[in-house]
Amino acid sequence: MAEPILALSGVSKTYKSGTTALHSVDLTINKGEIFALLGPNGAGKTTLISIVCGIVTPSTGSISVGGHDALRAFKRARRMIGLVPQELSVDMFETVLATVSYSRRLFGYGADPQHVEQVLRDLSLWDKRDAKVMELSGGMKRRVLIAKALAHEPDILFLDEPTAGVDVALRRDMWKLVHKLRARGVTIILTTHYIEEAEEMADRVGVITGGKLLLVEEKATLMRKLGKREMDLTLVEPMTQIPAGLERWHLALENEGKTLRYVFDATEEHTGIPSLLRALAEQGIAFKDLETSKSSLEDIFVDLVGGRAA
Amino acid sequence: MNLNGIWAIYRFEMARALRTVWQSLITPVLLTSLNFIIFGGALGGRIQEVGGVPYGSFLVPGLIMSSLLVQSVSNASIGIYFPKFTGTVFELLSAPISAMEMVIGFVGAATTKSVAIGLVILATATAFVTVRIDHPFAMAALLILTSLAFSLFGFIIGIWAKNFEQLNFVPTLVVTPLTFLGGVFYSIDMLPQPWRTVTLFNPVVYLVSAFRWSFFGTGDVPVLISLGVTAGFLLLCLAVVGWIFRTGWRLKN
Numbered sequence: 147m148a149e150p151i152l153a154l155s156g157v158s159k160t161y162k163s164g165t166t167a168l169h170s171v172d173l174t175i176n177k178g179e180i181f182a183l184l185g186p187n188g189a190g191k192t193t194l195i196s197i198v199c200g201i202v203t204p205s206t207g208s209i210s211v212g213g214h215d216a217l218r219a220f221k222r223a224r225r226m227i228g229l230v231p232q233e234l235s236v237d238m239f240e241t242v243l244a245t246v247s248y249s250r251r252l253f254g255y256g257a258d259p260q261h262v263e264q265v266l267r268d269l270s271l272w273d274k275r276d277a278k279v280m281e282l283s284g285g286m287k288r289r290v291l292i293a294k295a296l297a298h299e300p301d302i303l304f305l306d307e308p309t310a311g312v313d314v315a316l317r318r319d320m321w322k323l324v325h326k327l328r329a330r331g332v333t334i335i336l337t338t339h340y341i342e343e344a345e346e347m348a349d350r351v352g353v354i355t356g357g358k359l360l361l362v363e364e365k366a367t368l369m370r371k372l373g374k375r376e377m378d379l380t381l382v383e384p385m386t387q388i389p390a391g392l393e394r395w396h397l398a399l400e401n402e403g404k405t406l407r408y409v410f411d412a413t414e415e416h417t418g419i420p421s422l423l424r425a426l427a428e429q430g431i432a433f434k435d436l437e438t439s440k441s442s443l444e445d446i447f448v449d450l451v452g453g454r455a456a
Numbered sequence: 457m458n459l460n461g462i463w464a465i466y467r468f469e470m471a472r473a474l475r476t477v478w479q480s481l482i483t484p485v486l487l488t489s490l491n492f493i494i495f496g497g498a499l500g501g502r503i504q505e506v507g508g509v510p511y512g513s514f515l516v517p518g519l520i521m522s523s524l525l526v527q528s529v530s531n532a533s534i535g536i537y538f539p540k541f542t543g544t545v546f547e548l549l550s551a552p553i554s555a556m557e558m559v560i561g562f563v564g565a566a567t568t569k570s571v572a573i574g575l576v577i578l579a580t581a582t583a584f585v586t587v588r589i590d591h592p593f594a595m596a597a598l599l600i601l602t603s604l605a606f607s608l609f610g611f612i613i614g615i616w617a618k619n620f621e622q623l624n625f626v627p628t629l630v631v632t633p634l635t636f637l638g639g640v641f642y643s644i645d646m647l648p649q650p651w652r653t654v655t656l657f658n659p660v661v662y663l664v665s666a667f668r669w670s671f672f673g674t675g676d677v678p679v680l681i682s683l684g685v686t687a688g689f690l691l692l693c694l695a696v697v698g699w700i701f702r703t704g705w706r707l708k709n
Contacts, residue, residue, distance in 0.1 A: 199550040203704055221458065221552035229550050235543030239475065240468075251464035252551045294547070 148176035150210075151226075151333050152198065152302060157207030159193055159357075167193040168357045170207065175302075180324065180334040182348035182365075190357040191337040192232060195304050199229045212301060225253055228300030232307040232337075234287045236294070238280035242271055245279060246293045253298035265296050268323065285316045292323070303327060305336040309343060321346050377419065379406040379426075380435035389429055395422050406433070461553040465561025466568075469535050473569050480569070481576055484523050488577045491519055492584040495641055506643050509672050512585035517668040518640030520577045521602065525635055525660065527573050528603050529627045532566035532610030537623050540614075545707070555701030559611065566607035567600065574599050588671060595670035601686055602663050606631075608693035615706050634660045644676045659685055 152175040159168040168190045175181050183191050196202040198209055200220055209216035211223035237245055246262055266272040269289040274282060279290055288308070295303060305324070309317040324334055324347055338344055344351055344365065352362045384403035395418055398407045410417045426433070473480055495515060503511040539545040548558060581587055589595050610627075617623040638660030644652055655661055656677070665675035666682030675682065700707065 199546075201546055201549045221554070224550060224552040227550070229546070231543075231546050233543050235546060237542065237544055239472070244471070248464050248468055249547065251460040251467075252547065252553065254458045254460050254552050256460055 148179070150174045151177040151212055152335075153210045154194075154198070155208050155210075157194070157197060157204050157209060159190075159197060159202060160205045166357055168197070168204075171354075171359045173352065173359060173362065175333060175335060177301075177333055178328060178331050179349045180328055180336070180347050182344040182351045183335065183337045183354060184344060184351060185337075185354035189355045191354055192306055193357070194354065195229070195306055195335070195337070199227055199304060200224055221254070225298065226301040228295035228298065228303045230288075230291050230295045230303070230305045230308055232310060234284065234291065236279050236287060236290055239278060241276050241278055242266065242282070242290055242293070243275040245290065246297050249294040250297035255298050261299065262297060265293050268326070269293050270319070285312045288312060288316070292320075296327075300332065302333045302335065305334065307337055309338065309340065317343075375410055375438055377408045377410065377436065377438045379408070379433040380404060380437075381406055382432040382434050385431075389431065391429065392422075392425060394418075395425075406431075458551075458553045458557050461551060462557050462561045462564075465548075465553075465558065466565045469562060469565030470568065472535075473531070473565070480573070484527070484573050484577050485580045487523070488519055488580045489584070491515065492581065506646075507672070507674055509674075510585070513587060514643075514668075514672075515641065516578070516581045516585065516587055517671045518638075518664050519581070520574050520599075521638075521660075521664045521667050522635045522640045523577055524570050524574045524599070524603055525606050525631050525663070526627050528566060528570040528606035529610035529613060529631050531569050532563055532607040533614035533617065533623055533627070535562045535566055536611055536614035537617050540707075541620075549707065555698070558701075559608070559697055563604065563607045563611055566610060567603040570603035570607060571599055574603070590673045591670040595667070598663075598667050598670055598686075601690065602667070605686060605690040605693060608690065608697060612693060612696050612700065615700055618706075634658050639664045639676055659689060662686065 152173075154171055154173045157168060157171045158166065160166045171194060183194065185191050193202060197204045198211070198216065200216065200223075204217075209223075212226045214222040214226075216223040240248070243262070243266070246266065247257065250258065250262060263272065266275055269292060271286070271289055271293055274286065279287060282290065292305075292308070308320055312320070321343070324336075328334060334347070336343075336347070348365045350362060351365055351368045353360045378400070381404055385399055385406070386403055388397050388399060388406075395408055398409075399405070400407050408419070408422060410419065492512065492515065505511060506514045536545075539548060553561075578587065613626045614623065617625075637655060638658050639655070644655050644661060647655060662677060662682040662685040665677045666679050666686065669675035669679045669682070699705070
């Protein structure tokens with residue numbers, strides 16, 4: 147049975163301006179899982195993370211980290227947490243080794259050169275240990291932030307948009323690192339805009355928008371919902387209505403009858419595309435272009451959520 | 457208690473000062489030397505003694521106190537303001553460290569730096585005048601107490617400041633004028649009324665007076681009143697810092 151390591155109950159945040167960034171969120175994260183929190187910009191992802199980490203004070207609710215109240219027993223709770231923020235906020239004048247060692251001590255642990263070395267080697271930073279942070283590339287700075295978060299051996303690691311603005315190679319490296327950390331028993335909570343990232347890493351996915359946690363699903367379940375794709379056929383001759391005999395594909399006419407749209411599930415074994423194309427050929431319906439597309443993850447979620455709300 | 461966390465902040469702050477150690481030390485040495493040349497040499501020739509103390513020697517406690525106040529406020533304010541400015545404050549706020557532990561780290565480092573600068577100025581002064589210290593332990597205690605109080609004050613300024621202009625406002629436009637009008641270069645007995653009474657509302661007068669007492673055994677105001685004012689200011693700053701961390705004012709949303 148899954149063992150909870152983080153539990154939020156009725157957590158909300160209303161700023162002095164009157165803006166409510168988070169509406170009574172209930173969420174339980176299990177030990178050792180990778181949880182992806184998805185949502186558009188301004189959805190409340192960072193606010194949620196910031197509240198758990200102690201950077202933002204919640205207006206209501208309670209947070210339990212490893213059984214410790216994050217507000218009353220904040221020291222015990224925070225020692226269990228590592229945070230990699232979205233912004234590249236790291237002291238530029240320090241060396242890599244100094245800033246990572248600083249983070250370990252700040253979280254209450256004594257010096258452990260072997261552990262710090264291992265963290266830096268895992269992140270390919272060991273050769274840069276004596277370099278000042280300002281001398282590093284953006285991707286390297288992000289690795290330094292991860293190293294700082296791992297310096298005190300946290301049980302829970304928050305990654306706020308960890309691969310925003312990093313190249314493909316580094317993104318793959320980070321995915322590998324996340325899997326490696328999970329293998330060691332670290333619980334990972336990440337926010338991301340990339341469907342590949344959630345698909346590659348997450349066990350469960352939560353969707354947040356407008357400060358409300360709208361759904362929490364197993365990845366496999368969600369992927370089925372997210373597996374919808376669109377195929378647009380640009381017709382040679384525009385149509386006014388869908389011809390008879392094509393009902394089973396639930397087609398739609400778009401762009402003043404110039405485009406025939408088919409929505410299909412890419413995860414299904416039979417997408418229905420070959421049979422549709424054959425049926426069109428049999429009816430003599432010609433098209434001059436074919437394009438398949440998928441919505442961004444956020445678009446899909448917003449649509450999904452909108453559909454539920456309706 | 458998170459002793460490792462306190463030590464981490466203290467070491468980090470001291471390392472920041474050591475990166476600019478020559479600037480940190482040469483500036484007060486140069487300013488002290490200039491003050492002795494101008495006020496002690498050029499102008500001081502017209503004032504032989506103040507309260508039975510040669511004018512050059514009379515300047516020493518005031519000059520030390522003057523630098524101490526400005527340096528304490530500046531060091532402590534930049535220490536906490538810079539993480540806010542760069543965004544690295546997230547790490548402090550998310551660390552398992554209490555408000556008091558954080559203050560000990562930051563203010564402890566700022567106090568250490570100020571005391572070091574005070575001692576450097578004292579050493580520089582001996583190159584120009586004969587320095588007499590009647591109450592060395594009281595002098596050391598006042599040096600530390602004043603540095604601590606104004607470092608706490610600087611810490612509050614660093615949290616309050618939203619930009620560099622605000623950060624420099626208090627040290628430049630409040631502390632420095634108060635210092636110059638606080639009896640650094642003169643005894644308040646030399647002022648005519650009503651300025652003599654008005655100047656008693658300047659807290660720096662009490663600090664300079666107490667410090668001067670530790671050197672020469674006499675001051676402008678009784679030493680116990682000076683100590684009371686300094687301790688009161690320290691407690692006020694502690695109360696404000698406590699309130700800031702309870703409410704998260706200008707630190708947390």
